[in-house]
Amino acid sequence: MTQKNYLNLKFDNAHHLKKNYLCTLKHINIYTIKMKVAIVGASGAVGQEFLRILAERNFPIDELVLFGSQRSAGTKYTFRGKEYEVKLLQHNDDFKGVDIAFASAGASTSKEFAADITKYGAVMIDNSSAFRMDDDVPLVVPECNAEDALNRPRGIIANPNCTTIMMVVVLQPLENISHIKRIHVSSYQSASGAGAAAMAELEQQYKDIVDGNPVTVKKFPHQLAYNVIPQIDVFQPNGYTKEEMKMYNETRKIMHTDAKCSATCVRVSSLRSHSESVWIETEKPISVEEAQKAIAAAPGCTLVDDPANLVYPMPLETAGKDDVFVGRVRKDISDDNGLTLWLSGDQIRKGAALNAVQIAEYLIKVGNVK
Numbered sequence: 001m002t003q004k005n006y007l008n009l010k011f012d013n014a015h016h017l018k019k020n021y022l023c024t025l026k027h028i029n030i031y032t033i034k035m036k037v038a039i040v041g042a043s044g045a046v047g048q049e050f051l052r053i054l055a056e057r058n059f060p061i062d063e064l065v066l067f068g069s070q071r072s073a074g075t076k077y078t079f080r081g082k083e084y085e086v087k088l089l090q091h092n093d094d095f096k097g098v099d100i101a102f103a104s105a106g107a108s109t110s111k112e113f114a115a116d117i118t119k120y121g122a123v124m125i126d127n128s129s130a131f132r133m134d135d136d137v138p139l140v141v142p143e144c145n146a147e148d149a150l151n152r153p154r155g156i157i158a159n160p161n162c163t164t165i166m167m168v169v170v171l172q173p174l175e176n177i178s179h180i181k182r183i184h185v186s187s188y189q190s191a192s193g194a195g196a197a198a199m200a201e202l203e204q205q206y207k208d209i210v211d212g213n214p215v216t217v218k219k220f221p222h223q224l225a226y227n228v229i230p231q232i233d234v235f236q237p238n239g240y241t242k243e244e245m246k247m248y249n250e251t252r253k254i255m256h257t258d259a260k261c262s263a264t265c266v267r268v269s270s271l272r273s274h275s276e277s278v279w280i281e282t283e284k285p286i287s288v289e290e291a292q293k294a295i296a297a298a299p300g301c302t303l304v305d306d307p308a309n310l311v312y313p314m315p316l317e318t319a320g321k322d323d324v325f326v327g328r329v330r331k332d333i334s335d336d337n338g339l340t341l342w343l344s345g346d347q348i349r350k351g352a353a354l355n356a357v358q359i360a361e362y363l364i365k366v367g368n369v370k
């Protein structure tokens, strides 16, 4: 068996074995309901993934409306064999009758248009950082805190930062064994985390280097091709970046925990899927076997941990998949209560569009959409 086949087999087996309540959604006939769904930012990396995921999961849509700025207004996208034209997002009544609006058009757009989007009762599931830390906006990862989505005074549910989503999905089953007191994490974030234009910039940089042309740098602080950049988002007064502070603050809000998280977020030149090296300190020691068993059984996680056969999760393997993949689980040799692991997952799927769709599926399942 080739290594690739072996990996696929492991992925498939884990999918069949795991007790995933999100999987059980597929067996519940929630799809007799029909919804009017809006995607704000349809042309973007996340917006395009929404279209794919909503189609794949047979989400109950009977009307779809796509929005964008002047740049993409008028562009047509195909969804389930039908063409839809992107409308210009404006301050008007376009969201009347919309049940669920998936927003992925950046924080300033979300802030500017939230009132228009929610005015007639649409649930706005927002991928930006605009409202994540607001007390009256739940910040939700269904594997951790699905019920928080039910309390949304402003009609807004925030989708967390992508790197944080993937980490908490893996930490939740370990927290269920013993309280996690401290987290140290270094991320290895792909170019697509900065959007569709950033992906294109990385590809163009490699091409320009090969062709002997000067390299253009717009979307990243430095050339990313053949490089790693230890900066994602802007620096804060405490020396951490905004992305790193999101991991600290959002982890605490999602997991309802006092855990302290120290992160170093790094941009690497993979195109898609973020990876993270995570170290945790728990109240009581957790054995490697206990951790592996809990992760393998946890919703949204797949264990891919066979270092003897060079098997561990990597972006090339995890891109385009739904789960967060975990390997290299080992005891920390510097701390009896420490555990170290490696994870990798598609941040445009579970880190963004898929998580938002799972929130919507949860609301439908519990009958909590207007």
Ligand SMILES: NC(=O)c1ccc[n+]([C@@H]2O[C@H](COP(=O)([O-])OP(=O)(O)OC[C@H]3O[C@@H](n4cnc5c(N)ncnc54)[C@H](OP(=O)(O)O)[C@@H]3O)[C@@H](O)[C@H]2O)c1
Residues within 6 Å of the ligand: 040, 041, 042, 043, 044, 045, 046, 047, 067, 068, 069, 070, 071, 072, 073, 089, 103, 104, 105, 106, 107, 109, 127, 128, 129, 161, 162, 192, 193, 194, 195, 196, 197, 347, 348, 351, 352
């Ligand atoms: N990429 C990721 O891995 C990821 C993960 C988690 C969360 N997010 C978040 O998701 C959001 C979108 O990210 P992305 O990666 O998809 O970015 P992107 O590829 O750059 O796409 C941005 C989208 O926003 C739309 N937009 C921008 N300004 C607008 C305006 N004034 N009115 C209407 N639409 C507007 C753009 O439409 P036009 O083309 O018409 O300008 C485009 O569709 C961001 O908030 C990002 O932080 C991204």
